[in-house]
Amino acid sequence: MSEAFTDELLAQVAALPALPGVYRYFDAGGALLYVGKARNLKKRVSSYFHKNHGGTRTGLMVAKIARLETTVVRSEAEALLLENNLIKTLNPRYNILFRDDKSYPYLLITGVAARDGEAGAPAGQRFPRMAYYRGAVDKRARYFGPYPSAWAVKETIQLLQKVFRLRVCEDTVFANRTRPCLLYQIKRCTGPCVGLVSPEAYAVDVAHAEAMLRGETQTLLGTLEARMMAHAEKLEFEQAAELRNQMAALSRVLHQQAVDTGSDKDVDILAVQVQGGRACVNLAMVRGGRHLGDRAYFPVHVEDASALAVELDEPDGAARTVEVQVLEAFIAQHYLHVPVPPSLIVSAPVGQELVDVLSEQSGQRVGAVHSPRGQRRTWLEMAQQNAAIQLARLLAEEGSQQARTRALAEALELEPDDLDGLRIECFDISHTAGEATQASCVVFQQHRMQSGEYRRYNIEGVTGGDDYAAMRQVLTRRYSKLAEALRQAGGAAPAGTARMPDLVLVDGGRGQVAMAREVFTELGLPLSLIVGVEKGEGRKVGLEELVFADGREKVYLGRDSAALMLVAQIRDEAHRFAITGMRARRAKVRVGGSRLEEVPGVGPKKRARLLQRFGGVRGVAAASVDDLVTVDGISRELAEEIYRALR
Template identity: 30%
Template sequence: MSNTSLEIQLKTLPNQPGVYQYFDSDGKILYIGKAKNLKKRVSSYFNKQHDYGKTRVLVKKIATIKHIVVDTETDALLLENNLIKKYQPRYNVMLKDDKSYPWICIKNERFPRVFSTRRVIKDGSEYFGPYTSMKTVSTLLNLIKGLFQLRTCNYDLSQEKIDANKYKVCLEYHLGNCKGACEGYETETEYHANIDAIKEILKGNFKDSLSQFKQQMKDYAEDMQFEEAQKIKEKIEVLENYQSKSTIVNPKISNVDVFSIVSDESYGYINFLQLSYGSIIRSHTLEIKKKLQETDVELLELAITELRQRFNSKSKEIYVPFKVNIGEHIKTTIPKLGDKKHILDLSLRNAKYYRMERFKQVKITDPDRHVNRIMAQMKADLRLSEEPRHIECFDNSNIQGTNPVAACVVFKDGKPSKKDYRHFNIKTVEGPDDFASMEEVVFRRYKRLLDEDQPLPQLIVIDGGKGQLSSALKSLDVLGLRGKIAIIGIAKRLEELFYPDDPIPLYLDKKSETLKIIQQLRNEAHRFGIEHHRNKRSKSALNTELETIPGIGEKTVVELLKTFKSARRVSNAKLDELEDAVGKSKADKIYNYYHN
């Protein structure tokens, strides 16, 4: 489709709320979006430069634009959600319907049964849920069973069949778990009073049931029926115990949905809590893969609509961490303190825990996705132009004085690549001069990589502050690499990250994975450098020791090292091996020196 055709389509878009759909030249749907103002929103795709690659590719592929006008933004949000799930366009985040959540069913019967199911049948029965955990369902059903005597059989308990003595009471009646409605021992009115109480409990309202049981206990006590009163007392204790465990905030907070979000470069994690009378009656976290660098606001708006639809929420108020636009019929609260803030913080904590668990799972089951996420996060955190797949870190601190050395460690895809580690003996610097040493090793390292046409890193980390960073930059300038490789310095004390030509350091979150990888780089470089320095000192000390053996001169030492490679091997050599190398006379002197 020509640009002229697209321009005409853009000009004819209305200034009304609605949903827009992008199609490619083959008529395949690419993307579905919602808009407060269709003309403004759709035109923005074509009027500005897009930094994100996928968005640029999407715009290039658009051949046809279709739109659906609706009355309100809420309608647009719901329509967008349903169309995305129906067509699953390539450039939209995917929202998958999960039909397998458990529900609690109150069956549409004369004497309703209460049971769990994963199938919702539209036969007039009432369904509570869906619940995200079968454990919650089991707990509630056990609570109900302990409080109320309900039938578990699936007989058709019509009045005609009961009057005709069609059924006989079963073992459940004799155990006291059922009151025998099948033989007319319990009326429909009595039974439905219990069902009404169960419905309130499933909504999180314990107040009415507690009041009812307390009145029953009082009545039994007044009638001297103390055994029955004791049974009711036990039920009250069960209900109060369950209530105390399930109520986590003010019971006045009821019929409220709570949403929070944490995100990284690739995914958004949205937690949903549903509250009734201060109790959390539902918790679910939705993971959404980003497609076009969607913002937290965009992801949260999409997720709120999806989760409320998925769990059939009718709550009139939601708590969120920031302003969202999901329609005028829902009250939006951004809590700042008190019980409301407490519950929002709890939701955020759930989202963070879920994200951490997903990291652990992904690390084991999908290492590539784990690496991709970390690389994308490092690119964003460190303000880099490309992902730091290949990082090199230099260290020559704390090993000044004798035998000056430096270390270069290499990380690839966020992990140590030990075969690429390199040691450097400082050659051009006299005395302990950290800055000049850093200048030398950085020059030697990248001069060699350039000469050998080896791949260069995307990031260089210098263990040190501004001075060390400036020294490394001098070498990059000489080699013409400044601006081609990102370089930062990390100062030890406060974990400050220094950038070239920027006097203000960057401070990363102490718990961030990016900082942990940089710290691991720095520690590994330090360990590798110290190890080399220690070996060099030991070798030097051993060489000196050979020269101190009486009657052994420099030429003999050279011969010994040529044969045995190290002073340690000389000290452990047998007498005949020494004789073969330097003759009997000198061999006796060396052997006696080490063995006497």
């Protein structure tokens, strides 16, 4: 086996220390193959190079290794954290990877410092508000969550409004009200904006809302009952009736929860299902004693990574099942940047080392239960059922997409080396009467849309409404550099560069195709790649025809054709991507958003906070310097600069 490797690589392996660390394998083109951790780097890495792995997946991977990098760390815990950080960042070919999802939403309660006695605080902070929040946390507020969905946050806010009647309005709205809003009329707010509740009484409601969010419902009910009886003994029947109504509302809310958690407050339930080379991890969340719903995650590289782990014996001599590998990969990657609750309920046993790392990282004791009883078993069974349903749905969708890809390849006589690698790029032009013209390019590969590779192009220097000139510009900008690289490399794409797609779709008929043909002829690219999607009679969906740049006759695939369904899906996505970009650019031009961007010291984050707080550039322009200063990160000097720039 060792004859296949360079002397330099083998010498590097021989010189490795017997210490914990992380290793990374690269192929000859510099692509990352695998990231692994080891208690003993020398022993672990040497096992790859001094064993005969034959034609296994491990053997195929090892044969590609051209370069090795290692990082020595102080402990196995550090090695585990670094390994999963690198996996998420670098996306190696032979590791199980969970794609980054958008950040989890939280329920935010503002003005904590003011409630704790900060002198001179604005009224908006003395009367904290509830809000839906997604983003970086701020020590001046309290965050409850994370929640699995925006719906779960908004439902919780509505429940708290019914019981504790806290405000949800923005501070700028709160500061300028002269009479209570509709929420006060329907008993969803106590009207702090116009002084209908004292700061002290409002602070009590805020404290009770936080207690409910923490799951202290029985203690809360006891507190409310004691206060109600105290008011009744003092003959303060109106206050006692208010508390009675609050207790009744709270009891109704608790009764409406279909899944009661009993004594548990914060728990995550993790169930994994594996089938057909794909896997699904279903994460259900319990926060503050309420089951908030679940979310499904689908890792990539499952087959390669699981086969690799099985072929390489684990350090203790026993190979883990695929389910355990997937679950441990999810836990390690998911909780890198998400708070971990004190209790995890898992469908497969996970290593104690991983649980210890979570405890060390979070600063609290974390436990993982594999065979729960009672209510916890019910939760786990629900999560397992949901994981099975979601995985079955994914497999059905992927089977359908693969059939569509195959149908299109056969209909257009495409012959890709690998059907999974069939790459289609589609272009569309969007504008409104020639204003804010923008072109979009969307990419289809691996039987799905690759949103991370989408691109928008601002079209400049053409007559407004000239779609042909816009198509010429975007195709030239997209493919000119690639065409030059192909010429210099003799027709083969150089390593590490993009490759030409197998099909270039343009949204349009003969005119657009003719323009694309001119561009490709000038660049020396094959005309057979270009296909136009021409709308049929009456522009009805399902009657589209395909127009070819290389002289072939137009083709109508048929309304029920799987190939046409795929073409329509890609074309519609290009249109959606183009029109959303065009609208955003047009709105920016019309409201003068560029003026805010040009203010020194206002970067993307501060600009986003300003626009969110005041509802757009017009709102920012109408705000006073004192209002601008209330935005996080805006000093008085910068607020004055913004005020001058927008006036």
